[in-house]
Each structure stands twice: as C-alpha cells, then as structure tokens.
Amino acid sequence: TFAPRVFSGIQPSGGLTLGNYLGAIKRFVAMQDDFPCVYCMVDLHAITVWQDPKDLAHNTRELAAGFIASGISPEKSILINQSQVPEHAQLGWVFNCVARMGWMQRMTQFKDKAGKNAQNASLGLFGYPALMAADILIYHATHVPVGEDQKQHLELTRDIAAKFNHDYGVDFFPLTEPVIEGAATRVMSLRDGSKKMSKSDPSDASRINMTDDADAIARKIRKAKTDPDALPSEIDGLKDRPEARNLVNIYAALNDQTVEDVLADVGGQQFGTFKPQLAELAVSKLSPVSREMARLMDDPAEIDRILAKGAAQAREITAPILHKTYEVMGM
Ligand code: ADP
Ligand code: NA
Numbered sequence: 001t002f003a004p005r006v007f008s009g010i011q012p013s014g015g016l017t018l019g020n021y022l023g024a025i026k027r028f029v030a031m032q033d034d035f036p037c038v039y040c041m042v043d044l045h046a047i048t049v050w051q052d053p054k055d056l057a058h059n060t061r062e063l064a065a066g067f068i069a070s071g072i073s074p075e076k077s078i079l080i081n082q083s084q085v086p087e088h089a090q091l092g093w094v095f096n097c098v099a100r101m102g103w104m105q106r107m108t109q110f111k112d113k114a115g116k117n118a119q120n121a122s123l124g125l126f127g128y129p130a131l132m133a134a135d136i137l138i139y140h141a142t143h144v145p146v147g148e149d150q151k152q153h154l155e156l157t158r159d160i161a162a163k164f165n166h167d168y169g170v171d172f173f174p175l176t177e178p179v180i181e182g183a184a185t186r187v188m189s190l191r192d193g194s195k196k197m198s199k200s201d202p203s204d205a206s207r208i209n210m211t212d213d214a215d216a217i218a219r220k221i222r223k224a225k226t227d228p229d230a231l232p233s234e235i236d237g238l239k240d241r242p243e244a245r246n247l248v249n250i251y252a253a254l255n256d257q258t259v260e261d262v263l264a265d266v267g268g269q270q271f272g273t274f275k276p277q278l279a280e281l282a283v284s285k286l287s288p289v290s291r292e293m294a295r296l297m298d299d300p301a302e303i304d305r306i307l308a309k310g311a312a313q314a315r316e317i318t319a320p321i322l323h324k325t326y327e328v329m330g331m
Contacts, residue, residue: 002174007141009040012060018208019197022184022253023147029071037077048125069292084311087318091134133157145179148186154178184253190224193242218279226271233267
C-alpha cells in the first residue's frame with residue numbers, strides 16, 4: 001500500500017480559463033488540507049505544440065500566479081515547473097519503453113489535437129500520455145484531480161504502472177485513482193454546448209479567461225448561447241439542453257452548491273434573469289483572483305523563487321524514486 005499523495009498539472013500554453021479554474025485549480029485548493037499535494041506547470045507538455053519562447057516564459061509565471069492567487073499555498077503544497085525537476089522527463093523515457101504503440105494510438109486527445117494532419121504532429125504529442133504517467137508516478141501519487149477529458153490518460157497511467165510492476169515482478173508503482181468530481185468536471189464552450197471550454201479555442205467569446213475584466217465576463221455570459229425555455233426546477237429538465245446545463249453547472253461550481261440546490265432557487269427563471277445573476281457571481285468570485293494574479297505578476301523574481309524552492313522539495317521525492325526505478329531495471 002502507498003501513502004496518499006495528490007499530483008496534478010496544467011499546461012502553461014496560454015491564459016487560464018474558467019474550465020481550468022473550476023475543473024482543476026479550485027479542486028486542487030480543496031485537497032491541500034487533507035493530502036500532501038504536488039501541483040505542476042507542465043511546460044514539457046506545452047512544447048508538444050509550438051510555443052513562442054517569450055510567451056512560454058510569460059505564461060509559466062502567469063500560471064504560477066494563477067495557482068497562488070486561487071489559494072494554492074506554497075507553504076502547504078509543492079508548486080513546481082516540470083522542466084525544473086528532470087526526473088519527470090527521465091521516467092518519461094522509461095515509460096516510452098513500457099507503453100505500447102497500440103495503447104497510444106487509442107488516445108482520443110491525440111486524435112483531437114493532431115487533427116487531420118497527424119503525420120505532421122510532433123512525436124512528443126503522440127507520447128504525451130506516457131510523460132503524463134511519469135509526472136504522476138515519479139511521486140507515487142495515489143490521487144489525481146482532473147477534468148473529465150483526462151480520464152483516458154489516467155487509465156493509461158494505471159496500465160503503465162501495472163505493466164511495469166508485472167514485467168519486473170515488483171509492486172513499485174501505485175495504481176493511481178482519478179478524482180473527477182463536482183459540478184464542473186467538463187465546462188463547455190459558451191458558444192457551442194458540444195465543445196469543451198478551452199484556451200486553444202480560436203473564439204475568445206467561447207471562454208471566460210481568468211484575466212478577463214468584469215465587463216468582458218458580463219458580456220460573454222450575456223451572449224452565451226442558450227435556448228428559449230425557462231430554467232427547470234429539476235435536473236431532468238436539463239436533459240438535451242447542453243447550453244442551459246452548462247450555465248447551471250458553472251453557477252453551482254462557482255457558488256459551491258449542488259446543481260439540485262441551484263435549480264431549487266432558479267427554476268422557472270428565464271435566461272434574461274438568470275444570466276445577470278450568473279455574471280455577478282462570476283465577477284465576485286473571479287475578480288479577487290485576477291487582481292491577486294496581477295499583483296503577483298509585478299514581482300516575477302518572487303515567483304521564480306517560489307518555483308525554485310518547489311523544485312528542490314520535489315527532487316527530494318523524485319530522485320530516490322527514479323534511482324529505485326533504475327535499480328529495479330538493472331541500470
Ligand atoms: P486545456 O485543456 O485548457 O489546454 P490542460 O490540458 O492544461 O488545459 O488541462 C488542465 C486541467 O484542466 C486538466 O485537469 C483538465 O481536465 C482541466 N480542464 C481543462 N479544460 C476543462 C474544462 N473545460 N472543464 C473542466 N476541466 C477542464
Ligand atoms: Na486538457
């Protein structure tokens with residue numbers, strides 16, 4: 001048995017969205033008091049697609065600021081940038097040799113991200129889930145809070161751990177559990193209820209960015225796609241209404257309520273009434289975070305110090321686990 005430990009990461013590949021905040025960061029914050037946690041900016045994942053060097057450096061610091069401003073405490077949790085802890089990439093290579101081509105070819109995120117021109121995708125984009133398994137298992141992490149979109153990658157992580165353990169006759173890597181919970185495990189685009197909200201969506205109106213000001217948040221919510229019906233008072237009434245369901249989910253997650261409780265309050269309302277309330281709630285929850293992010297970004301050297309300290313703490317865990325992995329393998 002393995003002592004409980006939480007690991008999760010976010011790519012510094014552009015601004016943080018409300019999807020990242022509700023589906024990931026807000027839940028990372030909630031786990032800090034109950035578990036030892038490692039939270040990671042995964043820059044080695046970001047470079048699987050082209051990143052302008054100046055943007056990557058800026059986005060990494062901004063993401064660190066977003067983590068801290070949202071309530072990740074560098075005193076309670078280890079906060080790191082992936083490339084500063086080399087054991088991630090080293091174990092990633094080992095897992096490239098454990099994972100099978102056929103497993104990787106089934107990954108739907110690769111198909112989505114590579115698009116029609118998969119021959120021109122980077123080899124790193126194809127191998128991404130093996131590195132993600134290494135990010136998790138280099139800490140022997142037992143729990144990984146993620147959004148719904150990462151479920152398949154977590155299954156692959158377990159497959160890699162199980163194959164390693166089996167092939168070498170050891171019980172060395174834990175079979176990590178995904179933690180996919182709450183109302184916001186899949187926040188959808190505000191323009192298209194069939195697509196997830198993403199920082200890589202070309203339409204800025206499709207997402208709320210953590211750095212959006214109050215006017216932008218209110219405008220995007222006002223213009224969010226909906227249907228002409230009133231809100232139902234029961235959850236069944238949201239069936240086949242993905243846009244309505246999404247706005248209610250966002251409300252519930254922002255306000256730490258269940259969807260049932262929200263509907264008990266707002267059932268019967270038209271969107272013309274509900275949307276301004278949602279906008280007000282979103283602004284009241286997100287503005288303090290974005291103000292604090294801006295304040296932290298005024299002192300990038302302090303952010304760099306926090307990440308350097310995190311990397312040193314992380315390596316106390318990762319170096320012995322890599323050493324032992326190599327030993328098991330005869331290296
Ligand atoms: P993105 O998908 O925006 O590029 P990442 O791949 O870095 O972001 O994902 C970071 C975390 O945020 C993951 O746990 C992912 O599941 C979560 N996440 C991303 N988008 C959403 C969303 N729309 N709803 C819920 N969680 C999300
Ligand atoms: Na993602």
